[in-house]
């Protein structure tokens with residue numbers, strides 16, 4: 001199951017298959033945005049073009065869902081390995097560089113280290129919903145109605 005290795009932040013983050021990359025990053029406190037995006041962004045609609053990430057080792061291209069039409073249009077003049085985090089769903093483990101337009105200090109060494117370290121196994125299933133609790137609530141409601 002997917003683990004996202006955020007190279008700039010030096011963090012591995014678990015997620016579930018199909019989760020939105022932007023949502024995972026925000027949940028984990030990963031800063032996706034440069035100053036412009038921090039001051040105002042579209043909230044994940046693919047309109048502000050401020051949530052750039054770079055997929056390290058793009059050969060692993062099926063780790064994210066395919067580029068959307070919005071990305072094809074908005075990223076036309078950007079490197080092929082750049083994605084809009086708000087448009088990408090995570091399918092498999094991968095390495096991500098946030099804010100690729102910002103220089104990564106000591107980039108070669110950090111990218112090499114990130115590539116060499118094995119990705120840990122992520123969660124194996126979506127969290128189970130506590131169905132039994134709902135049944136108990138329904139029985140309690142029925143009992144209340146009968147009284």
Ligand code: FES
Nearest residue numbers: 044046049051086
């Ligand atoms: S959040 Fe605006 S394009 Fe991704």
